[in-house]
Amino acid sequence: MDPEIDPDEAAGEAVCWIDQLCPECGAMPEGAGAQDPSVPCWRCGTVRAQAAGDGPVGSGDA
Secondary structure, eight states: OOTTSOTTSOOSOSOOOGGGSOTTTOOOOOGGGGTOTTSBOTTTOOBHHHHTTOOOOOOOOO
């Protein structure tokens, strides 16, 4: 073990993005869709919040 590295310190990416991928086509959301699951997928138009069963989502055209 390297004495200069603290084994209790988190390393690497602290966030897993797998739950943000589009459930239909696997695209990584971009722009507003990266933070808002009610924004339709840029590739296929699926709304992540509806596909995941998170409840009703406001109306919007995809």
